[in-house]
Amino acid sequence: MHIQRSFVILDRDGTLNVDRHYLADANDLELLPGVGLGLRRLRALGLGLVVVTNQSAIGKGIIDHDKLDEIHARLRMLLLDEDIELDGIYACPHDPDKDGPCYCRKPAPGLIEDAVNDLGFDPKASFMIGDSSSDIECGRGVGAFTILVRTGYGTETEKRDDVFPDKVVDDFEAASRLIESELALDPDRM
Ligand SMILES: [Mg+2]
Ligand SMILES: [Zn+2]
Numbered sequence: 001m002h003i004q005r006s007f008v009i010l011d012r013d014g015t016l017n018v019d020r021h022y023l024a025d026a027n028d029l030e031l032l033p034g035v036g037l038g039l040r041r042l043r044a045l046g047l048g049l050v051v052v053t054n055q056s057a058i059g060k061g062i063i064d065h066d067k068l069d070e071i072h073a074r075l076r077m078l079l080l081d082e083d084i085e086l087d088g089i090y091a092c093p094h095d096p097d098k099d100g101p102c103y104c105r106k107p108a109p110g111l112i113e114d115a116v117n118d119l120g121f122d123p124k125a126s127f128m129i130g131d132s133s134s135d136i137e138c139g140r141g142v143g144a145f146t147i148l149v150r151t152g153y154g155t156e157t158e159k160r161d162d163v164f165p166d167k168v169v170d171d172f173e174a175a176s177r178l179i180e181s182e183l184a185l186d187p188d189r190m
Pocket of ligand 1: 015
């Protein structure tokens with residue numbers, strides 16, 4: 001079996017779709033502009049695609065696991081309309097206030113470690129795209145190249161002096177172009 005070394009590790013809310021602050025209804029899921037185009041570009045580069053998302057709405061009792069499955073089924077459907085299939089979606093259901101610290105809530109590395117165990121990619125040869133400090137810290141922790149997008153909470157995150165992404169770009173489409181040029185500079189990464 002050919003193992004794809006390089007993946008793009010994707011945050012969900014504020015990166016792929018509009019951040020609704022505890023999205024609870026699958027029908028409210030709306031892709032951000034340029035996400036379809038950007039994901040197609042990443043696929044065309046031969047990269048794997050995996051979503052890692054903190055969903056404390058479950059721990060808080062705002063949604064249950066079935067509802068989250070419904071939301072992710074709709075995400076997959078919207079992406080399929082754009083000719084994109086994800087390799088996986090990994091979610092942390094815990095609420096840090098109620099459940100205490102867990103090993104899967106970003107910036108902890110548990111979700112990425114689960115994805116690596118299932119999908120066999122090398123996080124150090126991979127990219128992380130997100131809008132929050134937890135995404136950037138999480139990506140840095142596993143040795144990925146980190147990209148902060150100025151969608152969702154991105155413009156607020158950019159102002160912080162304790163967050164250190166490798167690059168900051170306006171949106172997902174720009175992130176995909178950046179990855180294309182990084183790979184052109186360093187094809188051995190893959
Ligand atoms: Mg986010
Ligand atoms: Zn967790």
